[in-house]
Amino acid sequence: MEYDFLQQFAKRMNSVGMYAMLMKNSWQKTTWKTFDIESVEEQLNIIFSVLLYMMEQSLEEEICTIDDIAAYLDDICNHFFRKRYSFEQSNALADFIVNVVLSDEGRAMYFPCFDFEKKEYIDTYISYIENRVVYLEDQTKRTSYKLTDQGYNLILSTLEMEGNMKLSVHEMIFRMHLERSTYDRALEEIKHIFNLLQIRLQKNEEALNRIRRNALEYSVAEYQKLLEENLETIEHTQDEFEGFAKLVRKRTLELEQANINVKVLGKEDAKKLSDLQKIERYLQDALAKHQKILGMHFDLKELYTRELEQLSQMAMIKRFSLRKELFDKVIEHPGRLTNLEYFLRPLFMQDPKKIYNLNRCLEPQKAIRKEKEEETQELIEFDAKEFEAEKERKARKRLQKYKESLQMMLELAYIKKTITLKEIAGREAAIQKKIVCEVGIFKEIMVELIRNKEIDLVALQQEKKESFDDNSLQFHLQEMIYEIIKEQGWSATDIIVERMEPQETVTFENVPDRENALTTIRCSNVSITIA
Template sequence: MEVEFLKNFNLRMKKLGSYALICKNSMFKSSWKNYGFNEDYEYLNLIFAVLLYIMEQSLKDENCTLDDIAVFIDDINSKYFNKSLSFEQCKNLGEFIVNTILCDDGKVMYFKGFNFEDREYKDIHISFIGNKIVYINNVVKRTSYYLTDEGYSLLLSTLEMENNLRLTIHELIFKMHLEKATYDRAVEDIKSIFNILRMQLQKMEEAIRRIKENALNYSVEEYSDLLQGNMESLQETRGKFKNYKEHVDDRIKELKEKDINIKRLDEKELDNLKYLGIISKYLTRTIEEQQKILNSHFNLKNIYARELREISSMAIIKRFNITTEIFDKILEDSSKLDAIEKVFRPLFNMPIEKKYNLNKSLQYQKVIKEKEVEDDELISFEDEDWEREKEEQARRKLLSYKEALRVLLELICDKGETSLGEISKIVEENKSLKEILIPKVEVFREIIIELLKGKEIHIQELREEVSATLQESGQLQFQLNEVLLDLVEEEPKLAHIKTIKADKLFNNEKVKFSEVSSEKGKVKSVICSDVLFNIS
């Protein structure tokens, strides 16, 4: 199995490792209870609030000391969290979050991510915040904290962008990588774009399902946001992806011609050719996905309009209680029965689906129960009798296989080479012969299939195979090889057979056998492909 999708897996694990390390450093810490944070969701919300404050200060290029963090915690606690904390406790809490949770008490933080290219776990260094020395009013020396690249990546990943904005951003990055010819990165970009479009399509399908279940559970705001977002993204990117596809295909053609006519491609160019092939494939799938979204767009509009129309029409229908409005009033005044047809006539306006044959109702009907009583049957519940009867049925069925194969071989031997169509003409004129050849449809079908599977059967090879193999005595299942050997040895007419061939005739007309019975007791006609038989 190719694992191309696992490329750069350790980079993906870096984002996951950021969450994992924060949870690891914060959970099961008894210090939280000292500040009144007893539940995990409470202190996780506070940690990310502090991280956002540090990011805000970093973006404004302002100092962010422990005193500033303490003021921030004191402010949001008094307004939102409402914990009984003094300013000194807020300062200690800020120091605990920064030094213990985010910096792991000064230790270098690593998370192990598996590298599928090197087949081993590798340490991924993660650091949320950095620090620098600053001087307050050019006098007081303090430590100021700022957000690192990992910290920015963590916080930006927690805020979901709109689908059309995400698609636009990834499309711009993809365009940049194509222009710079960094095709390995462009592969990841186009895969991300395809995943975004696939999620949009799944969102459309989920909306259609919800509307079909109950249109009232799907708000107009959700409907308009979904359609507007999809149409905007399609309008902005549909033409661009077609241009990218043409550009990539031209580049692939250029590299292939260079490989054939000018010189052999070097290793880097071969890698680029491979990446361009992947990009071309995903661009094709991306364009197809956009077409599916467009089709779902119109499908959603039609379904939503229809469901709302049906709901509005149901509201117009006047409902009434048949007991109080009809039954009770008739009990009070029976003369109202004269007008009862006006109530029930609409119920019979629809056409009746099932047809009723009046002639059948006038025919004399036989009493089936009397016949069942007359025909008594003795049933035995002994295990031995049941096993004996089962074996007898199997023997009779095996004998029918043998007789059917015998008749078939004799008909072929008469001419040496014949087709199933010619055999059908012979047996249609001789009903008794047809009953032996086709005792049941299933029996005849299995014989023909076994002959076709063998294609060319050599009797001598069968004899050697049987003599070299230990056979179970008393087998009651049809085995073509064994039955063939028995017939060749028992029947003088078939003793000369050395080879049997069977091939389908695809160009011939279908062969029809009329009035043949099946194991279920049904009599029907059977149509099958023609087969050419040859015996030598």
């Protein structure tokens, strides 16, 4: 029997698989109980709240680190979900959702979808988010997260439809609200349209980057599908949006002329005028996105064609082994050296001889000045070993600053058992200068201390005895603490780091950054206890 309705079953199960993998990674995880989240409903609501935040950050092309997600969770959990979390708990919850639930602890996620045409299961790769390394304003290295195409589809499928149909439906609803003068609803629809165009633009950018990396990894089917989607978007978006813009300007003018003095507009009319002005701005931005998509459409065609041509030309190049085709044959028959030019000629290809063109004599002549390099040029000697040695010396010098800052902080804590940043800010200038020697160094030390919260020195010493030292020139908090404890001979067992309540602000003034520009650091008060 023929079951035509099962032809797209694997594609349907791919969409189901995105929800199934999310439930699998979340359900029955005991970690949720540490955040007082018991039911599956609460888990899913918080997970999708995080995914929506990541989508907004991705659409706006903003950095989205674990700290940003933690701040967002801290706000919504305290105000809406009625979960009283500290910032450390919010940070731990953000780390759990991103790295365990959405990323499955770094393991590749596959969902078997049954294909009725092939009569077998096909493992479909599932990926919600991807990450990249970014550098903040103080050159601190962090990991930023954004949604993948599957992540976008997952979120959009909860409210919108898939493909270019979404754009057409939202345009139809937008037109309907404009005709009915329900401008608040029209404003929401134009925001959806703008977001869809932004996603289309990002999809083109990702396709360009994939083709630049390796054109063979970008299949012809993907290329054809993207071109068709772009053409469909370009075909009707330009005329539609220009018509919408004219209609919005007309409605705005009518509303302003009906109420000559804008200051005495009624509350309802003022709201309509404000919505119309916002709609007009979104339409202008959408038209700009449309032009970018149009330009990228042609760039994509040109780049894909050029890359494939270059790859085909490389495949046509005939290669040979010098030893087999030249050396061995010359040794067998030395007389063949007379034909050596056939091998060496390509290495000495010269420019073609110039032929004087008489027609150029009759043309107006312009002064042509060519900048010629002087034969006597300054020779710059470059020694790779010296360069690496200098680079290593600078890295060791900077690592020493980390060590001196952390050692002074731990010495004060060891003497007093507990030391706070507020107490450090009240100490002598020499001690402050040694601890807060540079903005980036001090910030990275405090971030790592707060993140670890409690360090078991006994377990740390046992771990270091059983491991090898890799002599890394990067800052690693626990390795440096072990080194300091070992040098000082302290008999401590634990280091505990806590934020002080109520939260106070501690200020350190005239702190140099990496370029020696002085700045002021304001941070929360933190206590460091050595037991």
